[in-house]
C-alpha cells in the first residue's frame with residue numbers, strides 16, 4: 380500500500396487545516412512601472428500602492444472618470460484568447476497574469492494597482508519588471524491573517540482542445556504551499572518537449588521563474604499583427620522562434636524557458652482566487668483557458684469553515 384497517496388495526505392491535512400492562517404502582506408511603499416502594452420501598444424504606467432488588510436488585490440483605472448476599481452478576482456474575469464483579462468463595466472485590464480504572478484509568489488494579499496490604460500506594461504515578456512519594482516520598496520505584514528485555499532480532493536480540467544491532450548489537475552498538497560509541474564509539448568524544433576517543477580516561494584519565484592519570457596512562433600506574428608497585437612514589440616522584447624528552431628535576436632535564459640513561462644502564467648492566473656492556494660498542480664500543455672477553468676472549479680468547490688479556513692472538497 381502506498382504511503383503517499385491522496386487519502387493519506389488528506390487525512391494528515393484535515394488534522395491541521397483549521398489552524399492554518401497566513402499573515403496578510405502588502406507593499407512597504409508605492410512604486411511605479413512604465414512600459415508599452417503588448418496588445419494595443421499604448422504607453423502605460425502602473426503604480427503599486429499599499430492597501431489595508433482585507434482589501435485584496437484591486438486595480439484602479441486612473442484614466443477613466445470616477446477611477447473605477449476592478450478586484451483581481453475570478454468573478455471579474457473576461458474571456459480573452461491567449462491572455463487573461465478582467466473587467467467591470469467599461470473598466471478593463473488585459474494581460475494581468477505577468478503582474479499578478481509575483482504578487483502571489485511574494486505573498487502579497489492586499490494592494491492597489493493604479494493603471495492608466497486597459498493593459499499592463501509588457502516589459503520583457505516576463506514578470507521581471509514587476510518583481511524588480513516590488514523589491515525596490517519591499518513588503519510588510521499586516522495585522523491580519525488570511526486562510527489559504529487548501530485542496531482536499533483532486534480537481535482535473537480537460538476541455539476539448541488540443542485533441543484532448545491538454546489538461547490541468549490539482550491534488551492535495553505535498554508541501555505547505557503550492558507546487559507546480561508544467562509539461563510543454565510543442566511540435567516545433569526549437570521548443571519540443573519541456574518540463575519544469577517548482578515549489579512556489581518568494582525565493583524560487585525570484586530565482587527560477589520571474590525572468591522566463593513569453594514566446595511566440597514567427598509564423599504567428601503576422602496573424603497577431605494583422606489583429607493589431609504586438610505592433611510596438613520587437614523580436615528582442617520576447618522570444619520569437621523561427622520555423623527552423625532558432626530564436627530571432629535573442630538568447631534563452633534557461634534551456635526550458637518556455638515551460639517556465641507557462642508555469643509563471645499558471646501562478647498569475649491562480650492569483651485570481653484572491654487568496655493563497657496549497658496544492659500540487661500538474662499542467663500539461665494547458666493555456667489560460669484551462670487555468671481559469673481550474674480557478675472557476677476551485678472557487679465553486681471551496682468550503683469556508685467557521686474558523687475562517689477554506690478547503691476544496693467533494694469534487695465529482
Ligand SMILES: [Zn+2]
Pocket residue numbers: 476477593640644
Ligand atoms: Zn505569459
